[in-house]
Amino acid sequence: MADLKENIAEHIESGRLKTDELILHMGPQHPSTHGVLRLELVLDGEIVVKVIPHLGYLHRCFEKHAEAMTYPQVIPYTDRLDYLASMNNNHGYVLAVERMLGIELPERVEYIRVIMAELQRIASHLVAVGTYGLDIGAFTPFLYLFRDREYILDIFEKTCGARLLYNYFWVGGLSHDVHTGFEKEVGDFVKYFRPTLTEVNTLLNYNKIFVQRTANVGVLPADVAISYGCSGPMLRGSGVDFDLRRDDPYSIYDRFDWKVIVGDGEVGTLGDCWDRNMVRMKEMAVSCDIIEQALASFPEGDVTTALPKRIRPPKGAEQYARVENPRGELGFYVVSDGTANPFRVKCRAPGFVNLSVIDEISQGHLISDLVAILGSIDIVLGEIDR
Amino acid sequence: MESLLTSILGTNLLTTVIYCALPLVFVLTYALIAVLGEVKISAWMQDRLGPMRTGPWGIIQPLADVLKLLQKEDITPSASDKFLFNLAPFVTFMGSYAAFAAVPFSSQYIGASLDLGIFYVFAVGSIGVVGLMMAGWSSNNKYSMYGAMRSVAQIVSYEVPAAMALMIIVIYTGTLNLQDIIVAQGGGIWNWFVFGGPKADVVLASGRELQASWANLVFLPLFLATFVMYYVSALAETNRTPFDIPEAESELVSGYHTEYSGMKFAMFFMAEYANMFLVSVVASIAFFGGWQSPYGTTIGALVGVPWLSPVEEFLWLAFKGFFFVFVMIWLRWTLPRLRVDQLMYMCWKVLIPFSFGIALVVGFLVMIM
Numbered sequence: 130m131a132d133l134k135e136n137i138a139e140h141i142e143s144g145r146l147k148t149d150e151l152i153l154h155m156g157p158q159h160p161s162t163h164g165v166l167r168l169e170l171v172l173d174g175e176i177v178v179k180v181i182p183h184l185g186y187l188h189r190c191f192e193k194h195a196e197a198m199t200y201p202q203v204i205p206y207t208d209r210l211d212y213l214a215s216m217n218n219n220h221g222y223v224l225a226v227e228r229m230l231g232i233e234l235p236e237r238v239e240y241i242r243v244i245m246a247e248l249q250r251i252a253s254h255l256v257a258v259g260t261y262g263l264d265i266g267a268f269t270p271f272l273y274l275f276r277d278r279e280y281i282l283d284i285f286e287k288t289c290g291a292r293l294l295y296n297y298f299w300v301g302g303l304s305h306d307v308h309t310g311f312e313k314e315v316g317d318f319v320k321y322f323r324p325t326l327t328e329v330n331t332l333l334n335y336n337k338i339f340v341q342r343t344a345n346v347g348v349l350p351a352d353v354a355i356s357y358g359c360s361g362p363m364l365r366g367s368g369v370d371f372d373l374r375r376d377d378p379y380s381i382y383d384r385f386d387w388k389v390i391v392g393d394g395e396v397g398t399l400g401d402c403w404d405r406n407m408v409r410m411k412e413m414a415v416s417c418d419i420i421e422q423a424l425a426s427f428p429e430g431d432v433t434t435a436l437p438k439r440i441r442p443p444k445g446a447e448q449y450a451r452v453e454n455p456r457g458e459l460g461f462y463v464v465s466d467g468t469a470n471p472f473r474v475k476c477r478a479p480g481f482v483n484l485s486v487i488d489e490i491s492q493g494h495l496i497s498d499l500v501a502i503l504g505s506i507d508i509v510l511g512e513i514d515r
Numbered sequence: 516m517e518s519l520l521t522s523i524l525g526t527n528l529l530t531t532v533i534y535c536a537l538p539l540v541f542v543l544t545y546a547l548i549a550v551l552g553e554v555k556i557s558a559w560m561q562d563r564l565g566p567m568r569t570g571p572w573g574i575i576q577p578l579a580d581v582l583k584l585l586q587k588e589d590i591t592p593s594a595s596d597k598f599l600f601n602l603a604p605f606v607t608f609m610g611s612y613a614a615f616a617a618v619p620f621s622s623q624y625i626g627a628s629l630d631l632g633i634f635y636v637f638a639v640g641s642i643g644v645v646g647l648m649m650a651g652w653s654s655n656n657k658y659s660m661y662g663a664m665r666s667v668a669q670i671v672s673y674e675v676p677a678a679m680a681l682m683i684i685v686i687y688t689g690t691l692n693l694q695d696i697i698v699a700q701g702g703g704i705w706n707w708f709v710f711g712g713p714k715a716d717v718v719l720a721s722g723r724e725l726q727a728s729w730a731n732l733v734f735l736p737l738f739l740a741t742f743v744m745y746y747v748s749a750l751a752e753t754n755r756t757p758f759d760i761p762e763a764e765s766e767l768v769s770g771y772h773t774e775y776s777g778m779k780f781a782m783f784f785m786a787e788y789a790n791m792f793l794v795s796v797v798a799s800i801a802f803f804g805g806w807q808s809p810y811g812t813t814i815g816a817l818v819g820v821p822w823l824s825p826v827e828e829f830l831w832l833a834f835k836g837f838f839f840v841f842v843m844i845w846l847r848w849t850l851p852r853l854r855v856d857q858l859m860y861m862c863w864k865v866l867i868p869f870s871f872g873i874a875l876v877v878g879f880l881v882m883i884m
Contacts, residue, residue: 151657153657153658159768160768175661175855262851265851265852266756266757266759266850266851266852267849267850267851267852268557268561268848269557269560269561269848269849272561272562272563273561273562276562332849333851336850336851338757338850338851338852338853339851341853341854341857342851342852342853342854342857495854495855495856496661496767497760497852497854497855498854
């Protein structure tokens with residue numbers, strides 16, 4: 130009897146029946162982990178106590194591989210990092226190598242690169258917002274957004290023959306010039322695309338249920354975001370006004386008139402899931418602005434003039450180039466030993482850093498909220514596992 | 516209908532079996548049509564074509580799906596409780612199918628004209644919950660368990676406002692008999708409960724006279740609100756979007772039936788669709804006149820072909836049922852999903868207090884009128 134009493138007393142803690150915690154493995158095969166991420170959840174009923182992400186299911190030894198390749202041969206491997214934003218990945222890597230070689234690019238190449246990178250940003254954000262809707266349970270907006278993404282992929286396909294992995298930005302230039310009619314097609318797309326943003330806003334982002342599910346959920350305060358090293362829409366969603374395109378200008382972004390979008394806590398707290406999602410929505414409109422301006426002053430010229438015959442950066446040269454990827458700061462640190470192969474390539478993947486904050490912001494939320502938070506981080510496992 | 520069958524086949528077991536199996540035939544055909552409707556409507560809403568290869572415009576796709584499910588390996592997880600695991604789909608399907616016994620498909624065909632019709636439909640419909648719990652528990656899978664827990668919590672909660680909504684109609688008609696409730700709405704679209712109920716005296720099937728007049732228009736806003744409440748609760752009871760939390764694909768993979776494959780999965784699937792039709796039919800019986808036509812009479816009665824009337828009545832009921840199923844499909848492909856706590860908030864703090872409020876007002880009005 131005394132034993133039993135002791136036993137009961139052990140299980141009652143401050144008036145509440147103490148129950149065991151449940152460990153649930155979410156993934157690697159799970160509809161909303163966006164690939165092969167495994168989250169080890171420690172749950173108290175439906176409430177999340179701890180989240181431990183387990184990575185590596187898609188590890189492909191990118192950095193080691195790069196050491197065995199010549200400089201141009203690494204570019205296709207960067208395509209496969211963040212496979213939803215291959216153009217932007219190419220951009221970061223070739224920028225690093227170009228800086229090591231000290232190449233001056235022709236005007237036209239810079240313009241094409243900016244247009245392509247911004248189109249790619251729109252395409253990537255379309256997937257992000259669409260799959261976010263899917264995570265919340267709205268299926269239809271996802272397909273509307275994918276339909277619009279098709280137009281961008283069609284343009285890419287016409288230009289470089291590939292729809293997902295382009296290998297289009299080369300060291301010192303591009304693999305091809307754009308196809309005939311490129312300017313008109315991009316202009317038409319931008320004209321067509323702007324109204325659909327309003328459509329998605331009414332259908333999804335300002336839907337009452339969607340707002341209820343995402344506002345005040347997974348609040349990431351600005352200081353936490355900075356201390357974890359978050360970047361991209363994650364950081365700007367928390368109200369930090371930081372965008373590499375403006376604050377560490379590369380290419381020709383400083384020639385255009387555009388503004389950096391930051392979250393404003395419009396329907397909930399600053400830095401919640403809704404803000405992060407909305408930053409992506411608004412950034413698509415900003416990308417449209419940049420594309421329109423670039424098209425207005427699109428120069429003629431040859432894109433192959435700066436392509437180097439021999440890519441061998443001087444021995445000991447090192448360069449860290451960072452670009453604003455749709456997911457945040459994508460950095461490539463390249464070290465040369467004077468041969469045709471890079472001595473070391475280090476990739477700073479934004480998704481990897483952004484994902485690290487998940488435990489911090491999802492404690493105390495429900496499982497459903499965890500899905501909403503994970504979706505709002507917008508991870509791509511290709512770059513996280515590398 | 517029963518007398519027709521008896522006159523052809525005589526009174527024996529076969530007659531009874533055929534009589535009982537008729538709704539099953541209907542439910543199976545309906546499920547095929549509804550599945551096709553689901554894929555096609557969602558496709559059209561989403562700028563797609565949907566299945567196009569099986570038959571013209573893919574109309575025999577559901578049959579192909581059934582064939583596929585029949586051929587699937589029937590997996591029973593080794594760590595599961597085999598008896599319960601295998602029993603669960605049948606319990607769930609039985610729950611939704613048995614309820615059809617008391618549903619009047621026309622003035623002539625009703626499986627069992629029970630005086631406790633509504634009570635029976637609700638009571639038997641709840642048995643399905645036991646099946647869900649069995650499935651979730653016996654699968655020995657954490658996702659199934661979560662799904663089953665959510666499902667049971669949700670269905671048990673939402674039965675309260677759904678039943679309250681129907682009770683409001685019962686307060687007015689004074690009967691639980693579904694056939695009587697339909698008869699009370701005869702004579703035209705304006706007599707349907709959603710538009711305030713009968714506007715002239717009616718004699719119910721049981722012989723009791725229900726007094727009514729155009730003053731019943733005061734009930735219009737009340738019954739309209741009741742209908743909306745019932746329909747929302749019905750959505751939650753059938754686990755449809757925005758209340759598909761138990762099967763929330765992005766969270767729980769597919770809830771309580773995660774571990775099921777082949778025909779056992781098909782049983783759950785069919786139970787879900789049968790349930791959708793059941794709540795839709797109950798909605799049309801209680802608020803939209805059941806098998807009554809909107810113009811108050813039938814073509815069969817007008818041209819003097821007596822056998823045509825029941826057929827027409829059946830078609831009207833089926834049409835109304837299908838319409839509400841369509842609305843469910845429409846909502847599913849439009850709305851996101853609520854969260855568990857928001858779902859419970861909606862039930863206990865919004866729907867239930869409101870339904871009690873309306874019940875009070877209706878009860879008071881019925882007393883003084």
